[in-house]
Each structure stands twice: as structure tokens, then as C-alpha cells.
Amino acid sequence: MAKYEIVTIDGDGIGPEVCQSAITVLKEACGSDLLSFSSHEGGADHYVKSGHVLPDDTYAACKAADAILHGAAGMPGVTYPDGTEVGNDLHLRLRFRLDLYANVRPIRLYQGVDSPLKHFQPGQIDYVIVRENTEGLYASRGGGIVLRDELATDTIVVTRKGIERVARFSFDLARSRTGAPRDGKRRVTVCDKANILRSYAFFRSVCDDVARSYDDVEIDYAYADAITVHMLKRPDTFDVIVAENMFGDIISDLGAGTIGGMGLSPSAELGDRHGLFQGAHGSAPDIAGQNAASPLATILSGAMILRWLGDTHHNGTLRDTAHRIESAVEKVLAQGEYVPRDLGGKASCTEMTQAVCRALA
Numbered sequence: 001m002a003k004y005e006i007v008t009i010d011g012d013g014i015g016p017e018v019c020q021s022a023i024t025v026l027k028e029a030c031g032s033d034l035l036s037f038s039s040h041e042g043g044a045d046h047y048v049k050s051g052h053v054l055p056d057d058t059y060a061a062c063k064a065a066d067a068i069l070h071g072a073a074g075m076p077g078v079t080y081p082d083g084t085e086v087g088n089d090l091h092l093r094l095r096f097r098l099d100l101y102a103n104v105r106p107i108r109l110y111q112g113v114d115s116p117l118k119h120f121q122p123g124q125i126d127y128v129i130v131r132e133n134t135e136g137l138y139a140s141r142g143g144g145i146v147l148r149d150e151l152a153t154d155t156i157v158v159t160r161k162g163i164e165r166v167a168r169f170s171f172d173l174a175r176s177r178t179g180a181p182r183d184g185k186r187r188v189t190v191c192d193k194a195n196i197l198r199s200y201a202f203f204r205s206v207c208d209d210v211a212r213s214y215d216d217v218e219i220d221y222a223y224a225d226a227i228t229v230h231m232l233k234r235p236d237t238f239d240v241i242v243a244e245n246m247f248g249d250i251i252s253d254l255g256a257g258t259i260g261g262m263g264l265s266p267s268a269e270l271g272d273r274h275g276l277f278q279g280a281h282g283s284a285p286d287i288a289g290q291n292a293a294s295p296l297a298t299i300l301s302g303a304m305i306l307r308w309l310g311d312t313h314h315n316g317t318l319r320d321t322a323h324r325i326e327s328a329v330e331k332v333l334a335q336g337e338y339v340p341r342d343l344g345g346k347a348s349c350t351e352m353t354q355a356v357c358r359a360l361a
């Protein structure tokens, strides 16, 4: 049986705790002969010690790995001279250098979790935000202009290639799902501001070009301002949402807020050959080292590793194991005996990890 090499980067704050938790669950679910893990340095703390946020040897290991599992990165006050945060540069360097163009953010309400959207129950909020991850407004990262302490600009950059591939990814994803909860329709909703800016009108037109090859998947559109209302008033109409980088960053946190918060928000940042998996939350330095963080977003990101490896290598065992981990998380949440602190409970990171491992059995 193939052994898949997983590079892990603990990172900063709660990163080491939640990363270790996901490794524990993956080992419990997969046994010892399917995955091998190797830990590497990176993040703001490492930058303070070494001057490198992403050391060359870590990058080389990531490039050679079958998948990358990351805890969290970023520490307040650790910034570059231009004022931008160092820790976040770990993600951005990996995204751009490994060309991880699809940032996949599932938004799913699990049994046992109360949504602030009181009219919606588990099963009614189940969609995926696909955020273009290598261009858009982020193309200006490190390249903006600051002039005489009077003027600053950043430019949005969208390319036909960049839009085509993330749109194709989104339509393929919709084809693999069972449609929006409300009507079961396979649908890609394009989030943009095509009514105002040519760049977004171009984004929409390229999505339209791609849609013509998917007559079994519906395309619809929502402006970035309007979609925030729709995500609250009718989240059950969404199946897959595709958005430019900055809009995707913003609406994915709103989506997470509707299903229990960032503690239940996994992510898979995928290119054609590499995948970076992490909880979409931050490093939460205020609770670091207290065994207080919820590991569920990172555990669910671990499940996304298995599903992606299973799809990539046509390995049904890996896909089934991903489902087992997601079901174990849902079982723990539904039972309600162990509730993480971000959901109003008292369970520690260790207790949540052990509860998920027991639920796997």
C-alpha cells in the first residue's frame, strides 16, 4: 500500500496544538502504514529566531510532499517594515510558489451545532466557497505603492488562465456534489462586482465561458455585497460559490460565522500538484499553550487531505477514511458530551481529540 508523505508546519500560537491533534486523529483513522509525517519550521516565531518565515528546506519538503498540513501562523507585532504581517507570508509564499489556485472552504452546519441563523438546521447549510488563491487583489501583495506617506495603492489583477482554472475547479466540484439543499440543483454562484468594475465583469465573462461546458451545472451570480445578505437569508440555495481572492477571503469568514465560527472552518488550498490544508482560523495567541483551542477545523482539514489524496490517486480507502473522520466529528458534536470552548463548552483540545478518536472506533 502506498505511503503518503505529509509535511507538517506547526506554525505559531495554537498551531502546534491543533496540528498535533489532527496528526493524532489521522494516525488513529489510517493506521501506521498509510501516512508518514515530517515536521518542518515556518511562521512568525521562526522568523523572529532565524529571519526566515519559510526556510528553504521547509519549502523544498513541501514541494516534494504528497500534502502539507499546517497549524496556524502569525504573531501580533511581528511585521515587515511595510507594516504587513510576517506570519501570513508563510501562507502566501506557499500559495504563490506552489500555485495553489483553489482555496476550498466548506461551509457546513453540523449536527449539535446551533447556527446564529435560527431558521436553518443541519443539512440546510452545506455549500463550498472556492476562492481564487493566487491573483486578484492579493497579486499586489508586496507590490503596492506607498508614496511620500500620502498615497498608497494596491491593484487587482485577474487573468483568463487564473479565472478559467478556478471556475473549472468549481464546476467540477459542483458536478461531484448533490446540489444545493433547497432544491438539489448543482449550481455555481459567481460572486463579483461586475456591475461596477471591468475586472469583475471580466471575471464573470470568463466564468460564463467555462459554464458553457457544463450544461448539467447551473450558473448564477451574486454581487459581493448582496451575497452577504443571501448567505444569511437563504444559505440553503448555495452549492458552490466561486470568488476572486479578496472577496473569497471575506465571504468565507462570514460563511464560517453562520455554521459555528472559524473553529469549524477547514480549508484545502489546492493546485494541480500540491495541497496545503489548514483550519481557516488564525493563531489565537491569547489562548496558545493552554490546551484550550478547538482542533476541529484542523481535524476536518486532515479529512480533506485524505479526500484529496483519494481523488488524486483513485484510492477509495482514503476517501472512505475522510468520511469516517467527518462522521466522527459530527458524532462528537451531536452527542454534546465534549463541546469545545469556542462553541460554549469546556472541553480541552486534548479532550476533543480523544473524543473524535473514540468516535472513529
Ligand code: IPM
Pocket: 088, 089, 091, 092, 249, 280
Ligand atoms: C485566510 C487568511 C489569510 C488570507 C492570511 C492568514 C494570509 O485570512 O487564509 O483566510 O488573508 O488569505
Ligand code: MN
Pocket: 249, 250, 253
Ligand atoms: Mn481570511
